[in-house]
Amino acid sequence: MGSTVNQKPAREEEIGAPESRWKSLFKKLIRNKSSLIGSCILIFFLLVAAFAPFLMTHDPNSTDLLNDFETPSSENWFGTDHNGRDIYSRIVYGTHLTLYVGTVSVAIGAAVGIVLGLFAGYYGRFVDTVIMRVADVLLAFPGILLALAIVSALGASLNNVIIALSIYNIPVFARIVRGSVLEVKSVEYIEAIRALGAKDGKIMFQHILPNVSSPVIVQASLQIATSILSAAGLSFLGVGVQPPTPEWGAMLNSGRSYMWDSPHLTLFPGIALVLVVLGFNLLGDGLRDALDPKSKK
Template sequence: MGSTVNQSPGKAEIAAPESRFKGLMKQLIRNKSSLFGGIILIFFLLIALSTVLSQWIPGWNFSLMTHSPTSTDVLNRFAPPSADHWFGTDQNGRDIYSRIIFGTHLTIWIGTSAVLIGAVFGIFFGLLAGYYGKIWDTIIMRAADILLAFPGILLALAIVSALGASMNNVIIALSIYNIPVFARIVRGSVLEVKNIEYVEAIRALGARDGKIIFQHILPNVSSPIIVQASLQIATTILSAAGLSFLGVGVQPPLPEWGAMLNDGRSYMWDNPHLTIFPGIAIVLLVLAFNMLGDGLRDALDPRSKK
């Protein structure tokens, strides 16, 4: 009897994280919009993975590209969609379908990298401002207010103009804009959590601030961070495409979707396929992240359900 009693709590503790994850997945699957967004996102992630593997692994033949994304064919310029060129060709005779496929991993990499970097610094500053308050709160939040006073695309444009046009500088610029976004969210969540009874009890037992912050407060404010990250990736992808469209983002010959829109805008009236297909790709990927983010918000934040 004694051994049975001792084993059952252990089993419950082991099964608890798995059941919570299963519960989250069930809620996301029940939500039709998040399910649709997740399916689209998985589709794009598989495309990106196949492209990356084809570059890293010699002899990897599973690639969805039908032509080289950078090879030109001046005799086949502005070809309409056909069996050979599914999305047609651009002004240099390059296959648009293959360029969109190749550009998928570039777009996802820029969006996720910029949000991840911004989230790491934003979470750190938000925890610092929310937990310690006083002068730390004043300095960090006023700096965040200054950065947020500028529209995201204009702030990123100014930073990229100063650093130079390249993919890495686009990631740096968008990361800087994402920092205050996460800092404000984390700071507000920490203010709600830090004075709860269990945190006060842990502090009374002599726990160090680092242990309280990272082991007890941060896990309890992770839900809004996850939701904001999924939504912020969509905004970051749009901003990156906007910078490339303006000519200060990813530079040729890399086929980034925003740059493809910029290349095709001069010919869009006579050859609309140059802009239609990259535009559809951007819309679908942004829509997928937004739908998934809405589903995560409903599943992780009960207060959002009215």
Template sequence: MTVTNQQQVEQGDKKQKVENPKVKSIKDFYRRLKKNKAALIGFYTILILIAVSIIGPFLTSHDPNSTNVTERFQGPSAEYWFGTDHMGRDIFTRIIHGMSLTLGIGFASVIMGALVGIPIGIISGYYGGRIDNIIMRLIDILLAFPGILLALAIVSILGGSLVNVTIAVAIYAIPGFARIIRGSTLAAKKLEYVDAIRALGAKDGRIIFKHIMPNVLSPVIVNATLYIASAVLTAAGLSFLGMGAQPPTPEWGAMLNDGRGYMYDAGHIAFFPGMFIVIVVLAFNIFGDGLRDALDPKMKK
């Protein structure tokens, strides 16, 4: 083998050893996330909850809505892991089936809120002027209402159902996304390379989607994670008040309401759905805090 051929082979080996930038960035992100042990626990807890919500309903042996008055108020046992409620329904089965509903409301409402709030925030921040003033005043009006009261008013108008609860929580999430994206857009559009691209004749659409959008995604991801926790809590609160899921839907907030009248005689009816609401909300909150640190450029070394 000639020297030239040997050099070419060595260069080829070096090229093969070059790591994919995307893989490297994922590994770097995970490395920074591991520094926050609580965030890592929250991340794995979320993965477990999602997995259980998908495969759990196929593994339960009881019907979540099947009543058996002879088995009412049974405590936790080998047959009924979390006991039974006031109608003899297996609480463990209902929690497993309700997990997909609770997480589904959280993810769906945040996605809907982001799809509306992100364009509004970018338009407001990028164009400024009168458009910005009008949009921000409307956002301020929505923010003037406490989140649960705004969602409650919307559900009162639309009617009580899981779909309407999702819409109400999504509307409540829009102002938060819009304000965060507006602030990030105001900072991004002042960068020197954006001015240079605009001077070269780039259209607003190209600047927004290719240069502004990538710079504002990090706060969106963090905000979305934290809003899922808020969405789950709001949806559970609406169902607890009777404005969300309707009987016999196994939604955790509705289950909590069912056990409210039996706190002293059969406290397990309210304890287990309440415990899982706390677990979900806590997992997303601590994961969101760790995600903020992992995506913060100032934390990179």
């Protein structure tokens, strides 16, 4: 009877632990001003992307050369560009492209990098050496230059931009996961699971991976901001998303020749880009503080 009394609280604590951790994380994020502001910014742009067809006032690719370079007005809220296209509608339409490129490239890079980092940290020796040396070679190049080289080789398109950014993101996550795995795999309960005959795959993905997820989550939010900037940079250089697709970097490139006479051509896409990147960075800072067990209240 005494053993039953002792086991019940343990089971209740084990079942309630994940929920309490998520509740604790949510409360920390709500109390953190950075994450709260960043979340509000991102929710706003997510809603814009989701309801873009209802928010647009004009066809984003419809040209009207008789009304080019119009300043902001009640008819064209952000004005028109050199082809008479409504800038507001193009920014609204381009929101989902910007978020899509950033999230998908990071998701692919994180998925591959996590697996490589797990193998490198868990097995060590030859596996670790090969994976980390390849990662070092990729990280030796600045991100935008590496992506530029890959896109130049594959060709300018949306999918190739995602591929290029994904390749750059892989070593970033591989190094983070590998370092965390080196700390976790020597913990006593991992040794106990291994002694019970658990297979390596189960140990890595069911027991080690959940314990190294915190730095991955933080890095993912920050890396999305980096990927969005890199994608816009590639489009600005003319090797990313091609006109007339209303991507923010491409809009900055098309408006830079007229920025002194018609600054609204670059002002509004630039503001949108800055706000999205700021939102992800603020959210990443808040997640880092919330997931850090050593952070102060």
